[in-house]
Amino acid sequence: MSGRPAGARRLRLERRSRVAPWLLVAVPAVSVAAALAVGAVALRLIGLDPLTVYREMLRSGFTTWFGFTDTLSSATPLILTGLAAAVAFRFHLYNVGAEGQLYVGAIAASGVALALGPDVPQAAAVVAVILAGMAGGMLWIAVPALTRAWLGTSEIITTLLLNYVALYLMRYLIFGSASFWRDPTSTNFPQGLRIPAAAEFPQYGTTRIHLGLLVAVIAAVLVHVALTRTRVGYELRVYGDSPAAARYAGISVRRAVLVALLASGALAGLAGAGEIAGRARQLDPQGLALGLGYAGIIVAALARYNPLSVMLVAVLLGGIRNAGTALQSLPGARVPIAISTMLEGAILLFTLGGELFVRYRLRTGRSPQPAAGPAEASAGAPAPGVPASPAEPPPASAPGPAPASRSEQP
DSSP: OOSSOTTOEEEEEEEOSSOOHHHHHHHHHHHHHHHHHHHHHHHHHTTOOHHHHHHHHHIIIIISHHHHHHHHHHHHHHHHHHHHHHHHHTTTOOOOOHHHHHHHHHHHHHHHHHHHOTTSOHHHHHHHHHHHHHHHHHHHHHHHHHHHHHHOOOHHHHHHHHHHHHHHHHHHHHHSSOOTTBOTTOOSSOOBOOOOGGGSOOBOTTSSOBHHHHHHHHHHHHHHHHHHHSHHHHHHHHHHHOHHHHHHTTOOHHHHHHHHHHHHHHHHHHHHHHHIIIIIOSOOHHHHOSOHHHHHHHHHHHTTTOHHHHHHHHHHHHHHHHHHHHGGGOTTOOOOTTHHHHHHHHHHHHHHHHHHHHHEEEEEEEOOOOOOOHHHHHHTSOOTTOOOOTTSOOOOOOOOOOOOOTTTOO
16 A cells, blocks of 8 residues: 555646746756755865855956956867867756867877977968867777767767776876887886977966867857758757657668767867867876866756857856865965865756756645555445345446348348
8 A cells, every 4th residue: 555645735847848948048047046056065164165166266266367267268169169068968868978088189189299299380280280189089999989979889888988988098108118209208107299380289377278279169160050950960850859760761860870979979089189289288197187178068957958158158167166275365264265166066066956847847746545456336225135225226238339220231
């Protein structure tokens, strides 16, 4: 028997027939606000004033010139990893391996830059670095994409495990071997060999903003156009809505899977190339292992997998990351640098939870009355051999069609 009494009120989820446009804006905004509230509770528990901390985060990340330029620099790889997650997740292909694809893109980009040397024109060297990074990311996701398309293997498992393979491969090239990427003159601590100046992204003035930001913005616009204005984008949208409908329409499901995942890997590899040519300027396992690929999932989820919205959300998270370092200089307070990581995780959790209320609404209702059991059903029946009451005549038989006349019978 059910523990809920008959007629008791209960909550249930009902799928929305139509999603109101305001929900698409309200849910991400409420998710961020809820994450900040959780962060405020955590700050209060360790004896810090949340308003002071948040005011300093806002000032250091968004309201000063140098702070905002540093925020844009931090947002550059997040735009690309956010695009990598959005391109895959939007079509229910869950590439959680952007972290590893970024590493392999960095390995490929730095390797090509070192192989070209200092005598190559800067334009050619920069283009080669970008293409090498994209090729490295595509190579690293090729096996998960092929197994997903032909064998139905979960891309979540394969891409996640390959993250660790890529991380230890990068560490091996610098810390565990005398590879082409390692600087032979570094005697105290192994370091990567610095790439030639010709392969470095130009910087803007005295800021940390480099060409990678422009590349990321162009990539976001191109992805948006490709998904909304091209035949490939149309096929991907049909596949994302219903693989069965895509098959019925003659769209190759395998090709759709390959295109989406390879494009996702290329964007993550491009982020690795940007980190090499724009910031690290060498293959640095410690400096590249920043969780940028995982943060891209937060960016994509908060942007609702919209390529243009990814840019705005990446700036928000870039400011949070940038402020986490700036808070270390807050006078009279020892703010843990992990506060920015905690806020990122809280934003992700509340965003995923809020997504439920975009698709469903809460309804209240009463529990149904329990069906009558055998004992209750037989309680009102007459005993065997006892005629029915005269006041209850037997039910009349249902009227049927009149019998056919002899002339109508075959």
